[in-house]
Amino acid sequence: MNGPNKPAPRPIASLSIDFDNKWAYLRAAGRSDWESVTSYLNIVAERVLETLGQFNLPLTVFVVGRDLKNESDVRAIESLKQLPAHEFANHSMNHLPWMHTMDQREIFDEIVGTHDAIEMSLGCQAKGFRGPGFSCPDEVLRVLGKLNYVYDASIFPTSLAPVARAVFMARTKLKGEQKEKAKKLYGGFAAMRNPNRPFRRTVDNHSLWEIPVTVMPLVRTPIHFSYFTFLASVSKLAAKSYLRTAFRLCRITGTAPSLLLHPPDFLGREDDQQMAYFPGMKMPRQEKLEIVRWALQLYSQSFDVHTMIGQSHKLLGGQATNNGVPNTINTTSDDPTSPDRENHLVQLTTTIPRSTLSL
Ligand SMILES: [Zn+2]
Secondary structure, three states, X not given: OOOOOOOOOOOEEEEEEEOOOHHHHHHHOOOOOHXXXXXXXXXXXXXXXXXXXHOOOOEEEEEOHHHHHOHHHHHHHHHHHHOOOEEEEEOOOOOOOOHHHOOHHHHHHHHHHHHHHHHHHHOOOOOEEOOHHHOOOHHHHHHHHHOOOOEEOOOOOOOOHHHHHHHHHHHOOOOHHHHHHHHXXXXXXXXXXXXXXXXXXXXOOEEEEEOOOOEOOOOOOEOOHHHHHHHHHHOHHHHHHHHHHHXXXXXXXXXXXXXXXXXXXXXXXXXXXXXOOOOOOOOOHHHHHXXXXXXXXXXXXXXXXXXXXXXXXXXXXXXXXXXXXXXXXXOOOOOOOOHHHHHHHHHHHOOOOHHHHOO
């Protein structure tokens, strides 16, 4: 609560959802009937509209091209235009989480196919891309450059990538070649050496923003809403304290956060039995929506939240650093591993009480 006085300025942030349909989850789980399962996009879209509308939150929607072939799914996706601010972005055609194993042609088709479908079905040009499974080979960036994209959002710089991948591999029923391909999910071990804040990348003379999915500064554990709801299914108190700490650390370290949602964040156990295997899906619907509402409200109070394209524009204009947040975003350097940044980060965080890092 800020009281009657002028509210404190909030750093720039962004919010997105990977609008993955049920078939994508069931295929990833190795279910042979994934193509025939029902869609939940209309239910999720309704709840997204209601929940985000409550806090006047904008949203970037990463759309899978395959869903744009179905009329009722197009209507569900289109309904998100009613949000206070929205952006439709590209999440590939078939949501195959192994783009790093694809040849040039396949990568081109996955990206351009969805780019065209978004234009045809939703009447807008996508300017951002996120690779399924956070897979981001150079060829992806080359195609994004040709399409004049403003940002890529396929990096997830978490220290838990090897753990998340191991859990995925243990649960999935994928076999043979597909199982081999899935071994680099979540960007491989190198992913956590990437910066935890937006940075510039240049490929074939085209410069674009790389906007990572923000993780906890320093310890690099995930903080996006799906991880939060998973933690909340174990302990709500611990999950809330964890998220408060994460937001505080983002502010202290000048990390402009970009957080993401997934459809299961808006679904409870009574909504979909087929999704029961997914982390956090044992929680009843009302409980889930309540905890997600709490987190979104905290996000909207802590940061000046934009769509991802909105955040990119703010970053280019340098406005993201005008809110009392240290200017650590180097808009001219293409070196994502600049040691200065990490040193600066460590300096800033040495003043944080140890207890805030213990979760
Ligand atoms: Zn996805």
